[in-house]
Amino acid sequence: xxxxxxxxxxxxxxxxxxxxxxxxxxxxxxxxxxxxxxxxxxxxxxxxxxxxxxxxxxxxxxxxxxxxxxxxxxxxxxxxxxxxxxxxxxxxxxxxxxxxxxxxxxxxxxxxxxxxxxxxxxxxxxxxxxxxxxxxxxxxxxxxxxxxxxxxxxxxxxxxxxxxxxxxxxxxxxxxxxxxxxxxxxxxxxxxxxxxxxxxxxxxxxxxxxxxxxxxxxxxxxxxxxxxxxxxxxxxxxxxxxxxxxxxxxxxxxxxxxxxxxxxxxxxxxxxxxxxxxxxxxxxxxxxxxxxxxxxxxxxxxxxxxxxxxxxxxxxxxxxxxxxxxxxxxxxxxxxxxxxxxxxxxxxxxxxxxxxxxxxxxxxxxxxxxxxxx
Numbered sequence: 001x002x003x004x005x006x007x008x009x010x011x012x013x014x015x016x017x018x019x020x021x022x023x024x025x026x027x028x029x030x031x032x033x034x035x036x037x038x039x040x041x042x043x044x045x046x047x048x049x050x051x052x053x054x055x056x057x058x059x060x061x062x063x064x065x066x067x068x069x070x071x072x073x074x075x076x077x078x079x080x081x082x083x084x085x086x087x088x089x090x091x092x093x094x095x096x097x098x099x100x101x102x103x104x105x106x107x108x109x110x111x112x113x114x115x116x117x118x119x120x121x122x123x124x125x126x127x128x129x130x131x132x133x134x135x136x137x138x139x140x141x142x143x144x145x146x147x148x149x150x151x152x153x154x155x156x157x158x159x160x161x162x163x164x165x166x167x168x169x170x171x172x173x174x175x176x177x178x179x180x181x182x183x184x185x186x187x188x189x190x191x192x193x194x195x196x197x198x199x200x201x202x203x204x205x206x207x208x209x210x211x212x213x214x215x216x217x218x219x220x221x222x223x224x225x226x227x228x229x230x231x232x233x234x235x236x237x238x239x240x241x242x243x244x245x246x247x248x249x250x251x252x253x254x255x256x257x258x259x260x261x262x263x264x265x266x267x268x269x270x271x272x273x274x275x276x277x278x279x280x281x282x283x284x285x286x287x288x289x290x291x292x293x294x295x296x297x298x299x300x301x302x303x304x305x306x307x308x309x310x311x312x313x314x315x316x317x318x319x320x321x322x323x324x325x326x327x328x329x330x331x332x333x334x335x336x337x338x339x340x341x342x343x344x345x346x347x348x349x350x351x352x353x354x355x356x357x358x359x360x361x362x363x364x365x366x367x368x369x370x371x372x373x374x
Contacts, residue, residue: 049300089143
């Protein structure tokens with residue numbers, strides 16, 4: 001009998017020019033700018049990593065998202081998780097691709113949002129000075145109502161991913177939200193008023209990071225995020241899903257003491273050995289695993305990059321297959337696997353066809369799903 005495990009992949013909408021990036025980085029800047037100029041850092045280092053079949057696409061072109069959706073469906077991806085950047089007071093960045101997708105019914109791949117609620121800093125693109133480009137703000141109830149109202153047409157769309165009539169909504173840094181309980185209660189109340197049974201919240205922080213922010217553990221994990229009186233659902237991704245924190249976790253697990261901002265050479269791990277460190281027993285019934293096919297952010301960070309060498313489609317297939325088997329052993333957990341990512345090219349973190357392996361990253365997903373559904 002086929003197993004109903006869903007594969008959802010994070011989706012970066014950075015592939016079109018915006019005024020802010022023109023100002024910060026130069027006219028016409030997109031994610032491709034860094035990708036194309038990357039240089040190898042050691043013998044045998046595969047850089048630059050260049051796109052294959054889809055090319056250096058521009059998300060202002062409507063056919064691109066249709067091609068991406070069709071490719072994802074063909075190879076076993078069940079939905080995209082669009083990163084969304086709402087900075088408060090109605091200020092958004094990179095919102096146009098999702099808005100265009102909403103209007104185009106031909107793009108019929110399921111989707112949901114991850115609110116990437118984080119201040120943008122120049123250090124993301126290799127600058128030594130972590131200057132603030134745009135600050136994430138939290139402005140209280142009316143601003144949250146405005147945000148919800150913006151989201152509502154997406155929530156109501158038949159393609160939007162829902163669980164038990166609850167729109168799935170990821171929050172990148174949930175612990176940063178002031179008066180978090182009030183925020184979540186407000187979103188749930190507004191969702192119920194609009195015909196849903198609440199919002200299906202997913203935090204992308206792992207258990208150790210939650211503990212650092214004084215959230216409370218329960219018998220099956222972190223039960224402060226599962227308060228039935230509010231009808232909330234909180235799920236926790238493996239920490240490897242968090243780009244900004246993965247390095248600290250890896251360094252701890254692999255006994256590395258390098259400081260990311262003080263390094264003058266890349267931090268390099270073998271992919272198979274590295275991902276094996278994430279093959280952990282599920283800590284509680286709200287846990288969702290997150291996997292990644294490859295990782296090499298040389299395009300963004302240069303000599304301060306984090307590199308998983310020997311990442312190949314076959315090694316990725318083995319990693320994904322082991323995660324599927326682990327999830328099958330935990331049938332009470334949500335039958336979902338998060339993949340980071342569909343198209344984070346400057347992070348070296350993608351499933352889309354590249355110039356070296358072509359469609360093999362996606363073919364590995366299809367083979368794992370085929371085996372699952374035998």
